[in-house]
Amino acid sequence: MKDTDFKVIKGEVKERIDRWISHYPADQRQSAVMPALRIVQEVNGGYLTPELMDEVAAYLGMQPAAVYEVATFYSMYEHQPVGKHKICVCHNISCLLRDVDDLIEYLKEKLGVDIGEVTPDGRFSIKKVECLGACGEAPVAMIGKEYYGNLTRERLDELLESLE
């Protein structure tokens, strides 16, 4: 692929990826595959497509299969559309002990969707995730890049309203 053939990795996106590439030895471009996937996923509204992964492969000089392997191994990469706000609720031990199961049921009811589904207006989707490393504030959810701790039904209500 020539530079002009890249549909997504150009302009500001390219600059952002190049900054990550510059952190690794010159002959180790593939070390930037994780940030590159994160960035193209972000500009694509939160999920990856085969075309995007192929572009990353071509840009970093990797085999497409090697990029697919990485993109399916790590849980933060998505391969299906997600809500504008992806609500990642931790269901691991410390959150379990502080009643997160009740919150998950409440969230499903309130939004009318199951885990992994997107609300019809495209605003929300719910995902169960493993320990977020913030168990002192259990129960915890990550929405976008932000953490929200000490969640209760009331706090969830307020939060969902505050998110466009």
Next chain:
Amino acid sequence: MASIPLNECCYRLNHLDKSWDIETYMANGGYEVWKKVLAGELTPQEIIDEVKASNIRGRGGAGFPTGLKWSFMNRYAPGPKYILCNSDEGEPGTFKDRDILRYNPHQLVEGMMIAGYVIGANTGYNYIRGEFWEPYKRFDQAVQQAYEAGLLGKNILGSGWDFDLYTHLGAGAYICGEETALIESIEGKKGQPRFKPPFPASFGLYGRPTTINNTETLASIPMILAKGGKWFADLGVPGAGGTKIFSVSGHVEKPGNYEIRMGTPFKDLLALAGGVWKGRKLKAVIPGGSSTAVLPAEKALEMNMDYDSIAKAGSFLGAGSVIIMDETTDMVKALDRLTWFYYEESCGQCTPCREGTGWMHRVVHRIYTGKGRPEDIDMLKDVSGKIMGRVICGLGDAAAIPVASFLEHFEHEFRHYIEHGCSIYDRA
């Protein structure tokens, strides 16, 4: 309870306004050690001797002596070498490194600079788990500030020494906290652990000699060198020097991070965390993160928070992640969730781990949903025993230990589920 000294090392600045700013750090002695090192007033050998004298053991969970680990590296061997920091913090119950990154990132930056100098590495990477966006931003800002202050980069302060520091962000995978999986991940691959030996000290990042330490380990180094190895050692007990951050979560009134001295009685730590919530009684404690053995209340209440004492009680200090369970806790449900976690996070390359974690979860789940069979208990004991020691990395053992220890201490709850299809509490 006697008054307990708090926050003497990694969290010493956390109470200050903008504790993460370079100005705050430098106003409190920050980067003084680094300047001494660059001026040649502290040689690599002297640093290793102090770190050995401090008796600090790796805070990532395995407790390997840090001074000894650093001495495996030949600083003068030609070619690139690397210092890596492990901020992947994924062990359920652990959340201490996050607060170092958020509130005292400069102390970690300084620790990485010093460690890099000692082992002869001109490049360092801090591997931060992908979910930690805010902590990553704080750390990254600290790195930029250190560059601007001329403390990082080429020919630092005219010393002739070069050191560059970067962050690598993960993307959601517990296994990447295992040091060789972490290395694979920085190399742009999926995070599958490598066989050890060779240890990273001889074959690490890009095949080069590499030292990897936990965030808390590295952030302790500037204080050890500023106040002396003996100062640090004396804070703790003979088998374990220093302070240690304990992350307390679960059924307590005040969950949170408590940086206290090694050897502090568990009872005092529990009291610091406000005691068991809702006035209830203590039932069980997981002292070192989900991969360490659960202990019944009686044993936990007798132990002190150091390696030897917790080992004597039958568990492990691990990453210092204390999970508290009150008298209403359904142990079958708790184990159901933990077995799911290890099944979900196994990287799949060893058959005993891949198959065993799935098997253990299916059987525990069957018991939890009321479909257990009497022979299931023996089967669980058998499967957990067959994983331990037969796999590439520590995740296999980590998955087996909860199963074995929950059954050792709470087998009657599993039997009750099998006989009655519900928890012991549902019958009351």
